[in-house]
Amino acid sequence: MMTIRTEARARLLGASALALVASFCANAAAAETVPAAATEQKADPATKSDIAEGSDIVVTATKANELAPVTASLKTTQPQAIVSRSFIEDSLPATVDFNQIALITPSVSNFGGNNGIGLSESKAQLRGFQDGEYNITYDGVPFGDTNDPTHHSTTFFPSNTVETLIVDRGPGNASNLGQASFGGTFNLFSRATRDDFGGEVVGSYGSFNTYLARGLLQTGTFANGAQAVFSGQYVHSDGRTSYSKYQNYNLFGKVVVPVTPDVKVTFLATYNKNRFNQADNDGSTLAQQALYGKYYGLNNDPNTSEYFGYNHTDKTTDFEIIKLEANLSPGAVFENRAYTYYYDNETLSANDVTTQPGIAGFKPYQTIGANGKAIVGDIPGYTKTNKYRVFGDIAKVRIDLASFATITAGAWLEFSHTYRQQRDVDLTTGGFNYVEKVVKAPATGLNPGELTPQYIKFDQKSRGNHTEEFVELEIRPIEGLKITPGFKHVDFGRKIDALYNQTTRYAQRNSNDYAADLPFVTINYQPLANFSVYGQYAKGFLAPPLSQLYVANTTFSNAVPQKSTNYQAGAVYHGSHLSLDADVYVINFTNKFYSYTDTSGQGLGTIFTNIGGALYKGVEGQATYAFGNGLAIFANASRNYAKTNVYTDPVTGKVVPRTTIAKAPQSTAAGGVLYKHGPIKFSLTDKWTGPQYSDLANTVRISPYNTVNLAASYAIGPIKVGIDVTDLLDSQKINQISGTLATGQIYYQPGRAVSGQITYSF
Template identity: 60%
Template sequence: MTISARRSRACITVPALALVMALTGQSAHAADGVPPPPAPAPNDIAEGSDIVVTGTKANEIAPVTASLRATQPASIVSRSFIEDSLPASADFNDIALISPSVANTGGENGVGLNESKMTIRGFQDGEYNITYDGVPFGDTNGPTHHSNTFFPSNTVETLVVDRGPGNASQLGESTYGGNMNLFSRETRADRSIELKGAYGSFNTYLLRGLLQTGAIDKLNGTEAVISAQYIKTDGRLSLSGYNQKNVFGKVVIPLGNDVHLSLLSTYNKNHFFQPDKNGVTLAQQAIYGKYYNLNNDPTSQSYWDYNKTTKTTDFEIAKLDAEIRPGTTFVNTAYTYYYDNETLSGSSATALPVSAGGPQQTVTLSPGAKAVSGVPGYTKTNKYRVWGDIPKVRFDLGFGALTAGVWIEEANTFRQQTDVDLVTGNFNYVEKVVKGANTPQYVKFNQNSGFSHAEEFVELELRPLQGLTITPGYKHVDFNLKIDAKYNQTTRIPQDISQNYRKDLPFVTVNYAVTPRLSVYGQFAKGMALPILGDLYVNNPNLSSIQPQTSTNYQTGAVYHGERLSLDADLYYIKINNKIQQETVIDDTNTAQTAYFNAGRVLYKGIEGQATYVLAGGFAIFANGSLNYAKEAGTHNPVSNAPKGTAAAGLLYKHGPIRFSLIDKWTGPQYATTEALDPTQTFFVLQRSVRISPYNDTVLSASYQWRNLRFGLNVTDLFDSRKVENLNLSGSGPSGNAAHGVNQTSDQFYYQPGRQISGDITVKF
């Protein structure tokens, strides 16, 4: 494979290009075997993760590595690891799991076969950013993410987990707990066609095609890549079928020697059967087993045909990359994305059917009428369109470089939830009457919302000494959140609300190349997480007085790239302030009202490291791990679902036509907790705390290349572990015959899916 520096400016960021070249052995080596220090590329506009990886033997085989130019702890995962060591159905959280301090939950239906959630150092989804080719994305009612909805693994070339807020040019609504940066599939100079078919456990099959057009001479060297993927499965959970369709396309158009236009689009549609708030209780488990989800009883809220969701998304990016003059570059990234979730669900996923001893199901089919036999449920819609533009300019000043830019974004959202009788489809009038409002009793909410968002940023990269880079930066955030609701969520009254939030964030990063093989770095940064739409679900917004949650980050580390040894380690200390909490206040009319305020502090600290060592004959061993502390300051209550540590280790083999890996990921103990403010509303009282024991997931992968055919085998959870990986506490304590300190009829468990085997055949022309 050949990638020219000229076209790299058009189709990928320089960081991604450097990584691809390094991990495919294309980077040049000095005569003595010591890689030369990396030099800034002419269009090296910061994207928050400035990836430069030297082409050593260790980095060519390492499943995860770091950059010598790192300014914060990071883990770089290559396309070769995605292809060689993961099932084709994997989502981006499955890819990121190899990194230290990363834990995953939600894969109980099988790898990539239902939505998963990731934590970084104990920070939950919504407390870190995810970007695609530098574009942040997430839900508009709060920046959470859907792991299998936008970008399945066939759309990802490289993934970088940044364990920190990044620098000033790292964009997102939660520059707070870290960033996961995805980079799209790359175009290639040579034409090729690749077809893949896979089949495995749970009657899962996958079909995938990939076309590289190569450089089209008649179109001035234009290149394109097109990929399509289809997945269908019965799923590990009972009656939980899932199918996914994805189409991805990207074209890179040279408009001149120094100007390139990249156009990208991806479309995804998922259809699956699952309750809106799934999870198995101990009472359900005693009758149906660990992997109960839906049933065949049409009198039950968990009947499979009453619980189905269709999600449709698209994502488009137009990127213009131009070198205006030597040392001055301009990049403009315009984008839009769309999400539509249409759900039908039973009202409760924890209710037992009448045939299993559950209560009789009833509905109310007109206002004030007597309840009659039926099955309560609801319809749900959440759809939004987001538009944005990110222009950046970079000036090389000789002694350093200045980068400045702005991020402008607009979003419009419609959300509704309506109570229905699942048997007849008629409205179910079960909501409370709202005093002073004419709200139908079948409406939970019907709401339009949106936001306008602008971030201006600047950073000055200073190079006072050979090998030393100091980069101060500044970012200003202006975020306007608005609701125009016919019936607002929670309050169920008509409301027109708007709130504006502003924040100034300073950054300083340092990187020093001690030798061409060794660099050290440090970071001080202020991060933030913006208030979410739910903070405006109050009767009187004037009673709330909240600001963005903020973080103060201190990190230091070192990266070493020897010819056979790749090593990096770091220490971090993060203080969280202004944690947004809910309270009840008495207004001027002596009425109790819900309000939000900033209170509480959280402390995160720890140590992390990762290493790969190359043995003789194509073998290598690797290991990484972390010790993580995440607790409320003062009370020392543990942060819920924050593992105390992670570890991964494995054996790798790459030689000739054979690829082999055996990798184990260990997730340490954690706690599911619920908290409440004390009567004085000055500190938090731990209401419930249930320990989740450590668990392992061992993955075995092997493949053999014969001519233009590749035969692969993947076994996840090799030792068939079926431990609890997550627990959703209902808020109420144990009742009846208490077991494990949980409520048997309402607390929901999520288990590892057990061993999953898949085989695949790939043919390339």
């Protein structure tokens, strides 16, 4: 297991964690609240700190940016898309998840959410990078699963907890933290506190018997300048797919306490609970859809594997941050953020929901009893647990060295504890299914000679330890020019202590450590008050997944971290009525993870290594034009190239030609009309996703599809009445294929959904 290697590093992180506990105050005012002057404004102008927290939240106060659903800062050093709270509230349904908020931005696509917007998990892609190949942060804290840094869009942060979302298309500076500083970052920022007392109560009802109740309370300023915001919501839906109910409970609170004029502490906590009916590997085949329709999910027949009572999941999470911000002197700022988060997934699922009586090729269900005899007709399934607790601390200090130079340095320490298990069960009786192969543990001193119970897939504990130290120097040689070289060192370690390890199914203690040194250089030049250009060179890093330790002998698995080299350049223009930005990028990705089964006869089992890589390149742009009467039009687009490099297969020895990365659209586009004047708010937006392949061999093509959303509301005093229509044109095209088109699981856009909403503000 990886350890902190120097006493100095231990003192730095230990002192910051114990003496300077931290939280993040994302007092990010939405774009429509900025003053009328055409200047860049910090989202929280009262905060003296100028340390970037994943991304600078700055907006330009122009008519275009007051209405723009997506914009970029003049100060950015990489391609960026800022999505405001006003767009989230005025143009999207209240159930929306963060991936679908980000979908309006260039180069972002997604799939999933087939049960309805925000009613089942979705996965986003960024320039063709898949979930787990880019970071997601909340108030500057990176989060993700502990087996690999993937995410669950409906689990931690529903839309009532998000003030602003910023998509950074690149690794950022050295101070941008995360386990997948590789393809970019989705930066989520928590709801902002306000100066005045107020709040709102929201109720909505719509398609699929979906209803939502939400409340938000702003305390305003009290007790020597303290402020707080609290929110809670409940969502229930029958779901778009059959027998796929969904429930969500969320509580959120944040308190900002100014201790002195130069010291501020923020406390944040959120709790989330989901329950839904869905198979662990959900989805239906064309044969099932021919019988029951394209939105067939589960049924009410206990004699089939698709019975809703056999397929359900409970997920419980919490997330807490404490942040300290301190102005140490006129030229020195310190912040420290301590955090913890928890995830618990408890699932009961059938093994396979794609075969059933009446489907060609169906084989009768069967389980195995304790006596080894088959029980024909009983339905096989499994229980699954995945739970983890993560603790971390992030410390940053920014010091003005001279009028033309500022240094920022800091460190991140994180460790996690995880428990995962799967057991085979007989869903018909509720007992165990003794279906696994007989495995005898090797004579390693860990349960030597023990026979693994034939109903256990795995029972595994693991730990992770991750540290990053960084430094960057911002140099301002002339007015308007900022050059920021930086360096980051990464250490990442994992250890498995399994009673029955995954795949091998016997007791193992495996570990591995990884390290990387990552250089960065960014440039931002602003020759005019409303125009800037920028450039970036950056190295990215992604550690191998935990599955590299699911092997009989780790000696023969030699995978090293994947790395990316990013080159990007762009420009931003903010006129009084026109907001415009564009960029080009080239990303070289090496050390692609690869696994294969040993065929040498030596019994080495699965082996993990690295082969080849990929090349990503493209051009992106976004624009908004405001007419001055509350009316604006916007558009953005991207042309993306994401293909593997040629490599030699280590098993067959054959040369594998270049292919397009699976689930990487070749282009995206969005556009629409927005109108805000007096009590009226209206938007009509369209997101188009270009052609893509569902498999790396490029044999299954997914055609382009688009989604048109309409939202309108009218306020009468404190009451606002609104309507949201997602997928106005009722497009029901395929947006994901798992396996082959003939026998795999086929997923569609959820189709048109209508919801009405009433909001009472006070």
